[in-house]
Amino acid sequence: MPELPEVETVRRRLLTCLPGLLVRDVLLNDATVSEQSEPELRALLAGRRVTGLRRRGKYLIVDLGAPQRPGRQAEEPAAAAASAATAVSPAASAAPAASPALPAASPAAPSASPAAASAGPTVAVIHLRMTGQVLFRPGPAERPPRFVWLLEPRTELHFQDVRRFGRLWAFPPAREAEFFAGMGPEPFGEDFTVEYLRRELEGRRAPLKSFLMDQRRIAGVGNIYADEALFRARLHPLRASGSIGPREARRLHAALLETLQAGIDHEGSSIESFVDPAGVRGSFQEILSVYQRTGEPCRVCGTTLRRTVVGGRGTHFCPHCQPRRGGMSPGSRRLQGSETPPRPGKTAGGGPPAV
DNA sequence: AGTGGCTCCTGGCGGC
DNA sequence: TGCCGCCAGGAGCCAC
CATH class of the missing domain: 1.10.8.50 (Helicase, Ruva Protein; domain 3)
Structure with a gap:
């Protein structure tokens, strides 16, 4: 279960390979991973370079620069998507329709409009929840990743997530404070005294x-x-x-x-x-x-x-x-006095009972 | 306002 | 052997 140390580990590892890379395109194989649509996420993420990686609590934050060559964005990602959908995962197009009971995602999920956000830098926020895995340049996987970032030079970032609790958001930096409003201080920050x-x-x-x-x-x-x-x-x-x-x-x-x-x-x-x-x-x-x-x-x-x-x-x-x-x-x-006795063999119940 | 409980989701396990 | 049902957990939401 990813908590602060696990997300920090992911951040540090990604720091060695992700900054400077260009996000060519974003593919959603599972619409429930984000409350934002694939085109909306594409408008906020594609055509931008990764400029930084941060962490807030259990959230991983990817900073992206302003779009490069905005004129080319419209055609390039579409072509990339077509080739990648087959290369990455044959089942990619079999994504389920958005669930009617789409879980509300964030403390204060800002709904960014693609048009308004496409000019300046943006941030992508990922929460791994229970089983989320961010994999850089992954090998063949058993299941299609819930989303994929196609990167330039050619490589990929995959989000694998068996229990499908993980989430992805994208919005302009100005909305970040609103997104994290109400979250307590960072344990390693000055405020946590x-x-x-x-x-x-x-x-x-x-x-x-x-x-x-x-x-x-x-x-x-x-x-x-x-x-x-x-x-x-x-x-x-x-x-x-x-x-x-x-x-x-x-x-x-x-x-x-x-x-x-x-x-x-x-x-x-x-x-x-x-x-x-x-x-x-x-x-x-x-x-x-x-x-x-x-x-x-x-x-x-x-x-x-x-x-x-x-x-x-x-x-x-x-x-x-x-x-x-x-x-x-x-x-x-x-x-009081009613803690459950050791449960042998139970996944989260712990190990074998003491004699 | 603060708190507990339900919900989502899936694989793994126990029990029949 | 195979199937059913329960359990785990992060965080939003709702009821008390």
Whole structure:
């Protein structure tokens, strides 16, 4: 599951190959990948050079320059599309019709008009969600990519995404602030201080785990790194956010940064399907302390790790290292003492049961 | 306002 | 062996 470290890994890998390349054309094989149509995306992306790669939370941002030789755009991409549709994926044209219940895509999805946007630079924003993979110069694939960027010099960027939750947007830079409005600070940014964390925690009844995963509070933290950070901070995931004291907040702040940095250093966690744009797996999953280790012994104290559900998400913790003192969130009362026992063989339930 | 629960989507797994 | 149904999860949306 791509979270901040995985998206950062993708960004760093793409930095070595994507900037300077020209996007010749954009092909949508799956209309549901974007709320914008293929022609609309083409108008915003094709004929432009990649000028930069950034990340905001779990979003990957590709900066594109103003269109080059605008006069030629109309004919060239169409020809490229025709050749690529067969070369890339025979099933490309069999894209499903747009779902009637097209999921709304973004916090504040700006609908860019192609005509208005085609003159200046643009940004493309990609969210990998659960299983999205950005692959540079990919080999043959089992399934057609959900979208393809044809690049010059001749190569391709593919977006593979088994569960089809990933999304693509394109708009002028002026709309970026609106798009990301409401998203919390970057963990490695200046705004994410211990003071900020304390202020945000204060008075909240939601469980700590839910707080950490709320993108409005902190950008980029998902299920894996929330569980790992809470273990590192020795805080129970069901503690009420508002019950966290100053020292605990400092510990949580440090643990978050350390955990995310460790994820980046290990080039992400490849638990389900994460690979970087070169198809390389990360290694953070090899040093996980609690995530998906239900029933295994804690690496610190040997206690059998447990699993519960917080905010509908599988949550893994050590009952000894992460004690419950300090006040629980209201909804957690009924869960006390009822964490699910280890479930052998279950995908996300963790490993084999402890004897 | 804040919070929990449902929804999307698919592969993998358990159970019959 | 083969089929059915459940489960995982990021984030938008809705109800309470």
